[in-house]
Amino acid sequence: MMRYWWVWMPILGYILIAYIMSAQQLTHLNVAVVDLANSQQSRSFIRAMDATPTVTVSHRLESVARAKAMVASGDVYAFVHINEYRSDLKADLFYNAQFSLIGKTIAATISQVWQSFSPTPQLAGLQLTALYNTGRNYGAFLLPALLLAIWQIAMVASGALFMFNDYKSSSVQHRSLLVRAATFAGHAAVIAYILFGLFGFWFRGSVIAYAFSIMLSIAACLSIGMLIAIIAKEPVRSLSFCAVLTAPAFAFMGVSFPVGAMPSFAQFWHHLIPINPMITITTKQMHYGSDVIGLWPQWLALACFALVGMIAWRQKH
Numbered sequence: 347m348m349r350y351w352w353v354w355m356p357i358l359g360y361i362l363i364a365y366i367m368s369a370q371q372l373t374h375l376n377v378a379v380v381d382l383a384n385s386q387q388s389r390s391f392i393r394a395m396d397a398t399p400t401v402t403v404s405h406r407l408e409s410v411a412r413a414k415a416m417v418a419s420g421d422v423y424a425f426v427h428i429n430e431y432r433s434d435l436k437a438d439l440f441y442n443a444q445f446s447l448i449g450k451t452i453a454a455t456i457s458q459v460w461q462s463f464s465p466t467p468q469l470a471g472l473q474l475t476a477l478y479n480t481g482r483n484y485g486a487f488l489l490p491a492l493l494l495a496i497w498q499i500a501m502v503a504s505g506a507l508f509m510f511n512d513y514k515s516s517s518v519q520h521r522s523l524l525v526r527a528a529t530f531a532g533h534a535a536v537i538a539y540i541l542f543g544l545f546g547f548w549f550r551g552s553v554i555a556y557a558f559s560i561m562l563s564i565a566a567c568l569s570i571g572m573l574i575a576i577i578a579k580e581p582v583r584s585l586s587f588c589a590v591l592t593a594p595a596f597a598f599m600g601v602s603f604p605v606g607a608m609p610s611f612a613q614f615w616h617h618l619i620p621i622n623p624m625i626t627i628t629t630k631q632m633h634y635g636s637d638v639i640g641l642w643p644q645w646l647a648l649a650c651f652a653l654v655g656m657i658a659w660r661q662k663h
Contacts, residue, residue: 352504353529357536359496364540367485367492371400372451378405378413378425387435388428391459395426400455417442424452446602447484486547490628491601493537498567498621499592501530505571505655506584527564534560541632551631555638559631562648563624569655570620576658595619600626623647 377395381388396403404422407413413425417440424441439456441449504526511522541547549556571588578584596602598616605616616622623644630636630644 352500352507352526356496356500356533360493360533360536360540363489363492363496364544367489369485372448372484373399374402375400375424375448375452376404376422377401377452377456378407378416378422379403379428380407380410380413380425381428383428383430383435385430385435391428391435391437392426394459394462395456398455398459400451414440423448426456451484485545486632487601487629489545490537490541490547490632491596491599491625493540494621494625494628495592495596495599497530497533497537498563498595498619499588500533501564501567502571502574502592502620503585503588504530505568506575506578506588507571507581508568509572509575509659510581510584523568526568530564530568531560534564547632549632550635552638555641556627556631559624559627559641559645559648562645562652563621566620566623566648566651566655569652569659571655573655573658591619592621595621598622617647620648620651 379392379395381392392403392406395401405413405416407416407425410425410427413422413427416422417425423445424439427438427440429436429438437456437460439453441452443449508523508526511519542549570591571584574587574591575581575584578587598605598608598612598619599622600608600616605613608616627641627644630640634640
């Protein structure tokens with residue numbers, strides 16, 4: 347059974363990640379309040395914050411120092427300091443920026459409450475309109491990347507180990523490779539069902555173009571795995587090289603941090619990871635409904651990954 351780990355083990359990973367991300371939206375995030383104004387208006391503002399599904403006012407404190415200590419200890423994720431300035435209500439939000447997603451979610455929620463509550467809101471002439479992911483559903487951009495990262499790890503490692511199996515003939519070897527490709531196509535179908543069936547995420551692109559992208563991604567990842575095996579020349583070292591390339595892939599995908607803002611080496615590593623073009627394609631197809639012309643750069647990159655591995659394999663044989 348362990349010999350065919352690449353068939354069943356990734357599916358367990360998909361299920362586990364889907365279960366972890368099943369909430370989709372952050373709710374009941376604990377926030378403290380330091381209300382130095384203690385007025386009817388400030389109390390109404392606190393009630394409005396607490397009424398949102400995202401934020402829960404769990405502590406009402408009397409000092410900023412105590413609130414900072416609670417943020418540092420992890421008892422709350424943020425605190426709101428409310429005071430009066432020239433007879434107007436003034437509110438300042440302090441949050442733990444180490445939890446980037448949580449902090450931004452709290453900031454966006456409290457900002458909305460403040461702008462709708464305050465009779466003289468700051469930036470009164472500015473209207474904020476989200477173009478994509480309007481429900482601030484963190485699962486819609488994190489879950490596809492996480493699932494595809496697991497898919498990539500399994501494909502690259504499987505492609506590497508494929509090179510060390512003993513086959514009686516070349517036809518048996520080719521058939522074994524096709525079985526692996528078909529298996530990972532089935533995994534892609536499982537991922538698609540999780541994203542667009544169970545979670546009901548939107549898909550605005552072309553199903554045919556997305557299916558073609560999946561085939562290219564399978565060829566690219568298996569080929570890179572085979573190339574690693576040729577370079578490493580033995581199974582254990584090959585798996586180590588595969589882990590170095592694919593295990594930290596999520597950090598270099600550009601999902602949680604923009605690629606353009608990364609240092610030069612991080613951008614270089616981003617372009618070495620074969621699944622990254624597929625991540626871009628998935629984003630374009632899910633959120634933007636990109637046409638086929640807009641996918642050509644990613645298709646070309648996947649084809650190059652596949653071609654490099656196939657050339658190396660042919661050279662070996």
